[in-house]
Amino acid sequence: MLDVETALSRALARAGLASAKAADAVAVAARTARFDVADIGAKAALTGNPIPRLVELLAAAAPEGAEALHVGATSQDIIDTAMMLLAKRAAPVLLADLAKAADAAASLAERHRASLMAGRTLLQQALPITFGLKAATWLVALDEARARLSEVARTRLCVQLGGAAGTLASLGDRGAEVAFLLAEELGLVVPVLPWHTMRLPIVELSAALAGAASVLGKIARDITLLAQSEIAEVREATSPGRGGSSTLPHKRNPVAAVAILGCTRRVPGLLSTLVSASEQEHERAAGAWHAEWETFADLLRLVGSAAALCQDLLGGLEVDVARLRANLDASGELPLSEHLTTLLSPALGRLAAHALVEEAAQRASYSGRPLLEALLSEPKAAAAVSGAGVAPEKLRAALDPASYLGSTATFIDRALTAHRQREVPS
């Protein structure tokens, strides 16, 4: 808020509405005076926001700055512009962390392009995929989330300067010019109109942050699931003291992934508060605006934390390739059942082939026998298969997971190419 008051005093001076000396006095006071935050808080309860008291204190600290202090502005101008400034300072850090996370995901996609593992739907093993494909999916989403965030940061971080009712009346016919100069001072965008009660910039920025959170949360969720004791396909990088438990000496907790989820799980509620609060009355809202302050700051902080944790997490993620494969193999050919169906469908029809293999899969599940054996050991099924004219060797070969990856390689290439081509300005 002090930076906004300072920038405003400079803008006024540049517009010739105050002396450079007065502007300097404000700047010095803002930089050097000691403000009693508790006092400002107590006074804020009387006036509804901290600005009147802050301006009073600034005026006292810079008596020669009066003509350049807060002229033209209302409290909301200072607070809204300060919120945007906060976002402007957070954005490059956040975008850099998302970029690092994306690079780490790209490296995982490349490295594990062919690392076979189980694809899982509804938490059940479904089909073989590769770890590279999973990482490529993370990558694309990270890239898309930061592209949107970068765009919003570039186009929607708007200065707010409207004066008491959005007309900038106290600046006569110079209001628009001062607003332009203020934006320039702070590196913010000049909006078409003051947006005191039209909160789309807040809503769009919050939505872009929520988009990033949604991606970070998905990645963290996958990692907590892959890191389960019984699955153990990935592990967070270890460092002394990390992931320990106050009671359980043997534990190696996925602390970064858990901390990410601890952040991202709060985002939908905060976003809904901000969207709700965007229904603002007339020229200043009675309550809805005030509900934005901490909520928006919390949102920035939480998504920023989640991004920082995620780039660290992905950068150091340990993938146990042997375990990926062992878990897939433990399902005894079942994840290849669709491949058998695919081979049998042309001759038997898709639904009949599906029914045949489904029954064999159930026999396999209950008996613990491999799928193909369960299929061929049942006389009727064996007859159907033989009638279909598919050679047993072909069926056997179909049980190699590497033979049933479809477009996996294509998709990984696409994700990596898109990542390389994307230049997201941080």
Next chain:
Amino acid sequence: MLDVETALSRALARAGLASAKAADAVAVAARTARFDVADIGAKAALTGNPIPRLVELLAAAAPEGAEALHVGATSQDIIDTAMMLLAKRAAPVLLADLAKAADAAASLAERHRASLMAGRTLLQQALPITFGLKAATWLVALDEARARLSEVARTRLCVQLGGAAGTLASLGDRGAEVAFLLAEELGLVVPVLPWHTMRLPIVELSAALAGAASVLGKIARDITLLAQSEIAEVREATSPGRGGSSTLPHKRNPVAAVAILGCTRRVPGLLSTLVSASEQEHERAAGAWHAEWETFADLLRLVGSAAALCQDLLGGLEVDVARLRANLDASGELPLSEHLTTLLSPALGRLAAHALVEEAAQRASYSGRPLLEALLSEPKAAAAVSGAGVAPEKLRAALDPASYLGSTATFIDRALTAHRQREVPS
């Protein structure tokens, strides 16, 4: 958290599982040692919560306390119990503020039992009511909200002690006893089972807080609307510096009501986060639990602030009785249109009477003439009225708002009686 560790050490000593001396050492260290919060925060990022480091520091500060320190507990036990302790300390303050707000509403209901004003539906004047009835409605809701909150505070502020997985294994067969003693030390309730991943106590407490917020928000909304410049039926008590604007010298803003809404508008989002977070995995949640910490504290703080503001607001509310009546009268008998319908219905039928008066009301609106005149000056309508056999004096008398208040007095009495009979333990 220090108070919980201290209470646990006492409980262990009372159970004979540690010496009184060790427990005292923990208590002294918790009370007197200086803890470096930034250091605890930094270490919390490694282990996922602040307890391991806090216990380490306590151990260093109280070497003779080891046998009584954190024995049996896991990090979650300390944090969850601390959350409940927070709520336990907030509850009486909050309940007292709600009680004061209710008393103030009762006093308004009594005093303005007969202060005629417009009842408004969809923000349009509808029928006469009295300000006392409006205050009685606030009163009943305040009483109901605090009754529920008081009940939840009495029955659902549960100690949490389960150890690493809810079995209290490290306390052998003494776990349940220690949990009982810990609850006794802290004045908390003993739950049927540890509730580490069954978060109904949090959900019910949060819902009761949200219920209070919903009432406080409704009252504040009414007051911001009644305080509008053009309506001006109520005003917040003034005190030096209160309600001023940084730019507009003439303004007298409804700052308390606005501040209440600034709090209550954040509650639905926080509540949704806490309900979402109650879907917790197995014996400790990977993220959902962590999302509760700040959210729950925010909820307590915001509802507490809103209640404090509201008791002050209602206690000093200035009601302009003349203005209440003037606004009602300004609608030129229109809010009594239903009364005319009611008188005409027996003879004409309800729908026909409604149509007759609706047309007269439209003529009255457009011409600015009073309703009855607009009705009787239209020949067909006049004929219908005269055919209905209702004497003009009776129609005229029906236009006195005081004659058309229905059960208003009964309702105010009921609300006041209920308030007097209700003994809500704070």
Next chain:
Amino acid sequence: MLDVETALSRALARAGLASAKAADAVAVAARTARFDVADIGAKAALTGNPIPRLVELLAAAAPEGAEALHVGATSQDIIDTAMMLLAKRAAPVLLADLAKAADAAASLAERHRASLMAGRTLLQQALPITFGLKAATWLVALDEARARLSEVARTRLCVQLGGAAGTLASLGDRGAEVAFLLAEELGLVVPVLPWHTMRLPIVELSAALAGAASVLGKIARDITLLAQSEIAEVREATSPGRGGSSTLPHKRNPVAAVAILGCTRRVPGLLSTLVSASEQEHERAAGAWHAEWETFADLLRLVGSAAALCQDLLGGLEVDVARLRANLDASGELPLSEHLTTLLSPALGRLAAHALVEEAAQRASYSGRPLLEALLSEPKAAAAVSGAGVAPEKLRAALDPASYLGSTATFIDRALTAHRQREVPS
């Protein structure tokens, strides 16, 4: 809505404000007339709600009912009371399903009282628990959720009758009596005051529904995790066609648990809408009230569905006891590490013992050797253990999971006793 209009006409007749014949005419028309829903919908867009058209159609269908039709009521009275009636009809079904789910959980708790399994925190194996304890935790939460829901259903399903502005003006001094009789007709509670813009009954009912959803979601989440291919500790009951996949012949999806989560995941958002919407202006809200209609009905439907699915799911849940134990054993004594610490703590101090076992656990993890062997094969550690004076046999015995269950049996007994003692009126 037709049932409310019918009940109102009866209440008017019982109060002597309309003839029994007129009330009968309304009742017959409400029961037998055919209403064109599309027409009512189209007209609702003009008046803001469906009641004016519905009343018009009822009037046309029951010309002799006029004196008993909609007298005293406003549209909101009919819609609000209809919402409560909806809840009243849903409640017993929902409570019965929750009771069945609780009985099924009790039966699982009893049956699997001693079925050893891994307790899991942050999705990592932590300590041994029993499946019975897990089921007992579900049980307690189900019982608590239905207790609250039952209480709310008993005390907060309130009739709404206030007339246009909450005064019941058009009923003269008979309003409160008619409201009482209407409540009696419908089996609803008489509130202290009309609650047209004081929505605590809606908020409390919704919160109780959300409480139930939170429990159902937790149970479903546990089951989807336990049913994972690699864990396979539980399975939903099978029936022909259930849990199949359109593409994967081998899959046996946990469809009921997934469907429960598909319902419960929508509850926090719906609840936040209803709490938000409770800030209602003056004597009828301009929009917030309208936002409640579908939202509340959705909430009832979704929680009802989740409860129905859950009782079926728990009633047929297949628990693979051997697999529970095998998964626990696969962690090679690690979940008993705390037990070793506990034994070594008296001599070595809790933190030193923790560090010793933590290092051993890490060696065990990396080498694949059992924990105790990893502990004793390291000379310094072995020396420390031997210095602590704990006999190796005692350490070995400590690795039996059944020896380290703490209060498990006590807790299960408590949950079952509480369940038996609880008489929740459905």
Next chain:
Amino acid sequence: MLDVETALSRALARAGLASAKAADAVAVAARTARFDVADIGAKAALTGNPIPRLVELLAAAAPEGAEALHVGATSQDIIDTAMMLLAKRAAPVLLADLAKAADAAASLAERHRASLMAGRTLLQQALPITFGLKAATWLVALDEARARLSEVARTRLCVQLGGAAGTLASLGDRGAEVAFLLAEELGLVVPVLPWHTMRLPIVELSAALAGAASVLGKIARDITLLAQSEIAEVREATSPGRGGSSTLPHKRNPVAAVAILGCTRRVPGLLSTLVSASEQEHERAAGAWHAEWETFADLLRLVGSAAALCQDLLGGLEVDVARLRANLDASGELPLSEHLTTLLSPALGRLAAHALVEEAAQRASYSGRPLLEALLSEPKAAAAVSGAGVAPEKLRAALDPASYLGSTATFIDRALTAHRQREVPS
């Protein structure tokens, strides 16, 4: 869903993976067969979604279509693509309604460029503005919301085709090609990768819809406030039967504005559900995906309804210019107090001038005298004013609201220019 199956069969045929005849058979069956929705619903409860049964029925209706039916797809592919198709069909209607609303706002901004009214902050009169400026603010926000929605509709309506685990394995190396053709058939975008559990397209689309809702809600809120009986500055267009009340013959309710709010108030909760649900496990989510279906459809429906209502509302809005001015004048020069401060500041200093005028404003409020008179009739204040050297005529002139509009005209021009230059593809 039938359209997606049909398009998929055509894509397969175009890729040479099925005969044109088979594809035609699927298309004919999808168009002509009668499906028993209740039966599909009942079966969906067994398999977790409606597709398996739908495909079964299609297969039965089109036996010759088997080779072209559902080949390569999993249930989620059909449902996700159908959701996108729904959005694709809704988007042009929604965008056209937003465009009409923007045009209507532009016309109001133009027409009421100089219609003086009170700007209101915290629901108190603050400064003069013009109705044109208010409409210009609506205009800019409508334009920005539809620009974003249009962009999302153009770039993020993605086809989903990934097969059981996102690899399109059953289509061998032809998967990406079939996905491309499917997108072409339906006019949808080809995503970089299948997005089965990376829900950014849903999140971004939902956020854009919420952005539109936030603007529509703000406009509707302003209108309900301006339409209040006591303010009466605007009125919705009347048509027979519109805005009436079932009980109050005189009422002319702002039904469209209220209906808009009834829609938009539900949006934050729905959005939070969709963002929450975007944390999806592995290759298909266990519940979160299912939570999206109705929620997303509700969101489309509600925002679409609100837009349709808003264009109608703004198109017919009646603005009472005389009343705008009368309400402003009724505040007895108080909204010009800042103008006096501005004139006195250069000589007296901003804070001293503010204090001087603030005291005068309070005297004016309490005495009912006009502001300038209250200022000059107090001797000390009069002396200060006279000392400041501002001529009384200048002060008097400053009380003309038209003299204190600052950048109002500039801002209106900017908004209109931006509107004209914007070409938003519908």
